[in-house]
Amino acid sequence: MFDKLALLGFGDGGWGLALLQGAGITIAIALATLPFGLLLGLIVALGKRSENIVLRWLATVYTTVFRGVPELLTLYIIYFGIQIVLQKAWVSLGLPGNFSMPPFVAGMVALGVVLSAFSSEVWVGALNSIQKGQREAAAALGLSKGQAFRLVVFPQLIRVALPGLGNNWMVLLKETSLVSVITLPDIMFITTRANVATKEPFLFFGAAMLIYLFFSLISAWGVGRLEIRANRGFAAFGGATR
Amino acid sequence: MSWCEYPGYLFGSEVFQNYGCRMASGLWVTFELVVISVAIGFVLALGLAIARLYGPRWAKAAINGYTTFFRGTPLLCQLFLVYYGLGQFRLFWQDVGLWWFFREPFYCALLTFTVNTAAYQAEILRGAIQSIPRGQFEGAMALGLHRWSTLRLVIMPQAMILALRPLGNELIVMIKASAIASLVTLFDLMGATRLAFARSFDLTIYLYAALIYLLLVEVIRRVWDRLELRLTRHMALR
Numbered sequence: 001m002f003d004k005l006a007l008l009g010f011g012d013g014g015w016g017l018a019l020l021q022g023a024g025i026t027i028a029i030a031l032a033t034l035p036f037g038l039l040l041g042l043i044v045a046l047g048k049r050s051e052n053i054v055l056r057w058l059a060t061v062y063t064t065v066f067r068g069v070p071e072l073l074t075l076y077i078i079y080f081g082i083q084i085v086l087q088k089a090w091v092s093l094g095l096p097g098n099f100s101m102p103p104f105v106a107g108m109v110a111l112g113v114v115l116s117a118f119s120s121e122v123w124v125g126a127l128n129s130i131q132k133g134q135r136e137a138a139a140a141l142g143l144s145k146g147q148a149f150r151l152v153v154f155p156q157l158i159r160v161a162l163p164g165l166g167n168n169w170m171v172l173l174k175e176t177s178l179v180s181v182i183t184l185p186d187i188m189f190i191t192t193r194a195n196v197a198t199k200e201p202f203l204f205f206g207a208a209m210l211i212y213l214f215f216s217l218i219s220a221w222g223v224g225r226l227e228i229r230a231n232r233g234f235a236a237f238g239g240a241t242r
Numbered sequence: 243m244s245w246c247e248y249p250g251y252l253f254g255s256e257v258f259q260n261y262g263c264r265m266a267s268g269l270w271v272t273f274e275l276v277v278i279s280v281a282i283g284f285v286l287a288l289g290l291a292i293a294r295l296y297g298p299r300w301a302k303a304a305i306n307g308y309t310t311f312f313r314g315t316p317l318l319c320q321l322f323l324v325y326y327g328l329g330q331f332r333l334f335w336q337d338v339g340l341w342w343f344f345r346e347p348f349y350c351a352l353l354t355f356t357v358n359t360a361a362y363q364a365e366i367l368r369g370a371i372q373s374i375p376r377g378q379f380e381g382a383m384a385l386g387l388h389r390w391s392t393l394r395l396v397i398m399p400q401a402m403i404l405a406l407r408p409l410g411n412e413l414i415v416m417i418k419a420s421a422i423a424s425l426v427t428l429f430d431l432m433g434a435t436r437l438a439f440a441r442s443f444d445l446t447i448y449l450y451a452a453l454i455y456l457l458l459v460e461v462i463r464r465v466w467d468r469l470e471l472r473l474t475r476h477m478a479l480r
Contacts, residue, residue: 068414068459069452070421072432076439077448084445177316181425188318201326209315209323216314 007198008207015194015204022190023211029186030176033108034169037115044116045123059120066117071175074114079106079182107179115172122164126157159230166223173215187211250450257447261438268434269454271348275420275430279355280363280413286356287363292393294368305364312361318422320358325350325426351423355416362412370405371397403474410466414459421455431455 010016047059066074083101090099130153138148180188191204198204243251246266250259258265294305312320328335328344335341343349374397382392424433435451438444 064460065452065456068418068456070418070432070455072421072424073435073448073452073455076436077445077452080439080445080448174316177318178422180318188316188322192322195326200330202323202328202330205319205323205327208319209311212315212319213311217310220314 004200004203007194007200007203015190015198018190018194019187019207019211022185022187023215025184026173026176026186026211027215029104029107029111029179029184030169030173032104033111033115033172033176036108037112037168037172038119038165040112040116041119042123044120045127048120048124049127063117063120066114071110071114072178072181075107075110075178075182078110078113079103082106082109103179103182103184106182107176107184111172111175111179114175115168118171119165119168122161122168123157125164126161127153129160130156159234162223162227162230166219166227169223170216170219173219174212177212253450255446255450257438257442257444258450260442261434261447264429264434264437265431265451265454268429268431271428271430272417272420272423272432275348275351275355275423276413276416279352280359280416282356283359283363284409286360287367290360290364291367291371294364295371296389309361309365312358313365317354317358317419318425321351321354321422321426324354347423347426347428351420351426351428355420355423358419359412359416362415363409366405366408366412367401369408370401373404374400403477406466406470406473410463410470413466414462417458417462418455 006014008014008016008019044059044062047055048063050056050059079101083099083106086101087099134152134156135148138152143151176186177188180186180192183189187208191208194204195201244263246263247259248262250257250262290305290308293301294309295302297305324344325347328350332341332344335344343353378396378400379392382396387396420430421432423430424436427433429437431451431454435447438447
């Protein structure tokens with residue numbers, strides 16, 4: 001039993017280093033997706049609250065589609081779809097050779113689009129919680145619409161949206177495991193390869209589980225800390241009032 | 243022409259027509275996987291949530307560990323651990339006469355999904371039960387109701403209404419997540435679509451599959467909205 005644990009080590013024939021690199025890729029794609037997905041989500045949320053009926057309709061269709069289609073399917077459509085479109089563009093531009101879609105970018109776009117659809121719901125909820133008076137007061141002070149959003153609404157938004165966005169992050173972290181199917185060498189990809197090479201699936205998938213669990217626990221702790229920080233000044237939420 | 247070829251015919255898509263029947267039987271596999279795992283998961287979750295709240299300390303700790311573990315790791319990883327990992331102990335399963343179970347990707351996916359959704363549903367039910375005001379327990383106690391009767395007649399009916407929406411979301415999450423069953427050689431809707439793409443290299447087949455999933459999710463969402471409206475019709479301000 002214990003001699004098999006050496007397979008997870010860093011010595012000769014050990015997969016320790018590869019697993020560590022895989023964990024790095026998992027974190028990298030999750031972190032790269034996060035700002036893109038959240039920002040897009042905020043834009044979609046603003047679209048949903050827009051006075052323009054076409055924008056509202058577009059935003060609603062967007063969220064309905066990307067919340068309703070399985071992430072795996074979205075990933076395939078974006079990976080192969082962009083590949084085909086860009087390949088055609090590549091050829092029509094008369095460039096030599098073939099265009100190949102980097103899996104990291106495809107994964108980032110697919111996960112980001114899904115994240116934006118889910119986070120837009122959180123943003124809408126948070127936007128609704130900001131009272132109208134805040135915007136009116138900002139307007140009375142002579143702030144432009146953009147300034148009012150950036151300086152008055154947004155700082156208050158973060159506090160309300162944080163629990164929901166924290167949840168989105170946890171889901172995203174686990175969803176990154178899907179990018180292994182488009183050959184991005186994340187934890188799942190490395191463990192699948194290790195399984196093929198060593199015929200020790202229980203050991204390697206068990207190890208992968210523990211790595212993901214570790215990331216999840218760290219994230220839960222981190223989100224908790226951020227919430228405490230965002231709620232400072234709100235006695236009811238455990239923050240100190242001065 | 244058999245009935246399952248019609249949608250493809252109507253859309254004028256050759257691939258969709260050719261693989262319509264495979265996708266229809268795939269849809270049935272998806273349906274079986276989701277309905278069975280969510281139903282068994284719900285029964286398990288009821289027990290887990292109650293034991294998590296009112297059980298002995300060791301049970302609380304064990305259930306806490308269980309939900310943290312299964313909610314903190316990807317479903318794909320869990321599926322591979324069950325299908326490939328537990329399949330590794332073939333001799334053991336043959337000895338105890340369970341090899342027929344762990345040999346089949348369908349049963350492995352069913353087991354994984356059930357265990358996974360039970361963890362999520364247990365947390366949903368725990369939250370719902372916990373948000374019932376204390377006064378409800380005290381009122382039931384004052385009426386001389388037994389602990390189990392309190393739970394069954396006073397607490398659960400109210401908690402289930404609160405849990406209805408998140409449970410509906412969990413059902414939708416499971417429908418979408420079931421697509422990964424195709425990665426352990428199972429021909430669910432996603433699996434049938436992957437096969438069609440691998441043979442035809444026609445990307446539009448993925449779009450038709452997306453449309454089917456979308457339709458499925460939208461129908462469930464609307465039915466669930468109706469259900470909620472119906473079950474809460476006695477409540478004011480709804």
